[in-house]
Amino acid sequence: MGTSWSVATVTAPGTDTGRLEAIVTEALDLVIAQMSPWQSGSDISRFNAAEAGAAATLPSEFHHVLQCALRIAAETGGAYDPTLGALVDLWGFGPQPAATLPPAQRDVEKALRACGWQRLTLSPGGILCQPGGLRLDLSSIAKGFAVDLVAARLHAHGFSHVLVEIGGELVGRGVKPDGTPWWVGIDHRGGSSLSLASGIAVALHDIAIATSGIERAVVLDGRRHAHTIDPATGAPAHSDVVRTTVLAPSCMEADAYATAFMVMGAERSLAFAAARHIAAVLIDDVGREHISPTLAAMLE
Numbered sequence: 338m339g340t341s342w343s344v345a346t347v348t349a350p351g352t353d354t355g356r357l358e359a360i361v362t363e364a365l366d367l368v369i370a371q372m373s374p375w376q377s378g379s380d381i382s383r384f385n386a387a388e389a390g391a392a393a394t395l396p397s398e399f400h401h402v403l404q405c406a407l408r409i410a411a412e413t414g415g416a417y418d419p420t421l422g423a424l425v426d427l428w429g430f431g432p433q434p435a436a437t438l439p440p441a442q443r444d445v446e447k448a449l450r451a452c453g454w455q456r457l458t459l460s461p462g463g464i465l466c467q468p469g470g471l472r473l474d475l476s477s478i479a480k481g482f483a484v485d486l487v488a489a490r491l492h493a494h495g496f497s498h499v500l501v502e503i504g505g506e507l508v509g510r511g512v513k514p515d516g517t518p519w520w521v522g523i524d525h526r527g528g529s530s531l532s533l534a535s536g537i538a539v540a541l542h543d544i545a546i547a548t549s550g551i552e553r554a555v556v557l558d559g560r561r562h563a564h565t566i567d568p569a570t571g572a573p574a575h576s577d578v579v580r581t582t583v584l585a586p587s588c589m590e591a592d593a594y595a596t597a598f599m600v601m602g603a604e605r606s607l608a609f610a611a612a613r614h615i616a617a618v619l620i621d622d623v624g625r626e627h628i629s630p631t632l633a634a635m636l637e
Contacts, residue, residue, distance in 0.1 A: 340480070340504035346491065347498035347514050360494055364487045365503075371399045372479040374422065374472075375432045381473050385422055389469030400463035402475060402482045402589065409593045410454040413609070417597035418568040420457065422472025423448040428573060430564045431474070439572070449571040477565070481547050481592025484508050500541065505548060508588045509541025518542040523582050523618060537618065537636065545588035549595040550580035550620075565599040576602035577621045584616040584632065603627050 344361060371380045384393050395403065406419035422431070427448050429435030451470040458466045480503055488501045488508050498511030500519040509519035518540035539546070549565060567574040581598040585591035594615060598606035603621050607629055610617045616632035628636075 342487075342501075342503040344487070344491070344502070345500040345519070346496050347511070348496070356494075357491070357496065360490050360496075361487050364490045365483055367398060368479055368483045368486065371396050372402065372475045372482075374425075374474060374476070381475065384465065384467060385472040387467040389467060391467045393465050393467070395459075395463040395465055397463065398482070398486070400459075402478055403459060403465070403473075405482075405589055406475060406478050406593060407454055407457065407459065409590070409597065412613075413597045413601065415454065415568050416600040417477070417593055418452065418454045419473055419475055419478065420452045420454050420471055421566045421568060422474035423451045423470070424566045424571050425474045425476070426472070428564075428566065430566075445571040452568065452571075477549075477596040478589055478593045480504055481506055481545070481588035481590070484545060484588035506546065506588050506592060507541060508545035510543060512542070521546060523548075539584065539635065544584055544586060545591050546582060546584050547588055547591035547595045548580065548582040549592075549599050565596055567600050569600075574600045576600060578603050578606065578619050579622050580620040581606065582618050584635075 342361065342365070344357065346357065369376060369379065373379045374382055374385070376382060380393070380396060380399055387393065403419065406417070409417045410419065424445070425431045426433060427435065427440050427444060429438065451472065453471070456468045456471055484501050484503050484506050485508060487503070488499055488510050491499050491501070492510060498513070500507060500509045507521060512518055519542070520538055520540055523537040523539065565574045566572070576599065578599055581595050583591040583595040583598070585594065594617070598617065598619060601609065603619050606617070606619060607627055609615070610629035610631065614631045615629060616635055617629045618632055619627040621627065
């Protein structure tokens, strides 16, 4: 998936670690084969290249992820949108580098017309219709799903107490050998860490954590902009939020909400998180920390 992964687990002496690694690799390969725009033969790439009117029956995992993505798109009023593939590529955040930065406004407007989560028709049975020119990009949710899938596959094979990390996104299931939860730290520099030396410490007991920020950014007019595209403008988001970390029952949801909050800004994100009981911490562009009521209650 173009990133690193690690798994900490409670195992009996003599456990075959090669078997554990094979379980993880198989799960990651599945996500890549279905949802990676970097693979020309993936399910998502084939859908993106299909002609208008073509219908595809999605694999169950792809269907599950897209259902979640469309639900969060609706909840956020389109601040989160999984159909921005054309814009992601235009700005050089996809498989190919951008031709020019910034792209011409006419090209941005053309790409915007090809986007829009409301253009998609997804049946309950997983049949997805290509409306014409639309390109899905699930990079903002697929990594989180991969974390969940690895944890689920490990649990199915008897590894019930695990901490799974892929590219800085984590889920904790069960407990450590001493019976305590899997603790991780959130610091002001971004992301989650197994180090508790600084920042906020949270226990990942059947909960996941994901972060979005401006570490991978484009510089325009001397200012760093997030790699997250704002669906309203077709350009990289430039809200007052520079980093957001979300905790949720699934890493898939945490991943998507963290992306949405980069677009929505601090005030709107905090109101949204409060209304939906989402645990989140946001860092704004002057370094202030904003903690949602749900996370504040968790830390008491």
